[in-house]
Ligand code: V47
């Protein structure tokens with residue numbers, strides 16, 4: 060039973076307590092500024108604790124952005140570079156391998172690989188990023204490529220999505236990250252990332268990945284030009300695919316960071332909006348097991364509070380993050396395991412190290428192994 064009870068939420072509260080699904084209109088109501096944030100948080104926390112108790116998951120991970128040169132010009136992106144700009148880079152095999160060595164030496168279980176679509180890179184170069192890492196560091200899970208990249212690989216190879224995914228799995232791909240989703244509604248997508256893979260393609264890629272046995276994540280980029288109904292539409296599209304395939308593991312709400320982007324005139328979303336988005340996502344996405352409070356993007360303080368507003372995961376130690384730091388994030392570039400665990404405990408939760416596919420990790424002094432799967436209560 061919940062402590063607070065404003066009349067505006069009475070109907071939704073009854074549904075959440077009974078474990079019933081919320082509708083599009085319920086979502087719009089949750090978006091209303093009249094809904095008190097603490098009560099929204101309390102409802103989301105009810106769902107979060109039902110599924111995960113006090114557990115808060117993290118992993119030991121690193122990022123690799125093999126190039127920042129990109130043919131596209133998404134207005135929200137501070138990471139991309141033109142071909143001839145000084146900040147542009149393009150890694151060779153040795154540089155990629157060096158990142159693999161560093162990851163393994165630091166106990167990483169996961170490498171998150173995404174980047175630009177380089178004008179001159181052939182498909183084989185993208186494939187080699189994965190195969191070189193997998194051949195040399197088979198224990199490292201490679202969570203790589205968004206549907207935007209998979210769509211680009213389809214153009215380069217003139218092959219369908221299924222072929223590209225199968226070929227990447229053959230090279231060592233372990234799962235798909237959640238990026239490239241932005242806002243699915245065409246009223247927004249056509250303004251912020253007109254030319255890259257559209258929502259139909261995004262869903263085709265994740266559906267096909269799930270059919271091939273891959274797990275994946277999903278995201279939503281909020282706090283720019285979108286309206287509340289675009290966000291609820293976005294969440295419901297994700298929920299619909301999850302009903303079909305069950306392949307999403309984690310949803311990550313991504314707060315827009317305006318610095319150095321084409322939308323620099325827009326103010327960064329407040330911490331209050333971040334908490335509201337997390338709570339609404341937890342309530343709407345009843346069939347996605349995990350909600351991630353990505354500390355790099357939220358800041359450590361907001362990520363801690365988010366662990367009581369629906370989130371059960373805080374991402375990982377992270378190293379070499381560029382997308383948010385190029386766009387003005389002031390968070391550290393890395394957190395030690397001790398610090399991550401301290402941050403989680405301080406928020407009143409119990410830290411649990413997981414691998415990418417949500418198995419508990421057991422460590423000895425110099426090795427680790429994936430133990431039993433983590434199962435969310437329905
Ligand atoms: O698709 C780009 C977003 C995404 C900005 O799967 C921006 O575990 C805010 O998807 N301000 C990439 N957001 C990051 C991503 C992600 C992050 C952490 C974990 C996982 C996971 C996935 O970042 C892009 C885009 O939506 N983005 N630029 C910006 N200026």
Ligand code: SF4
Nearest residue numbers: 129131133136139175
């Ligand atoms: Fe390129 Fe991705 Fe940036 Fe868009 S978000 S410009 S596709 S790197």
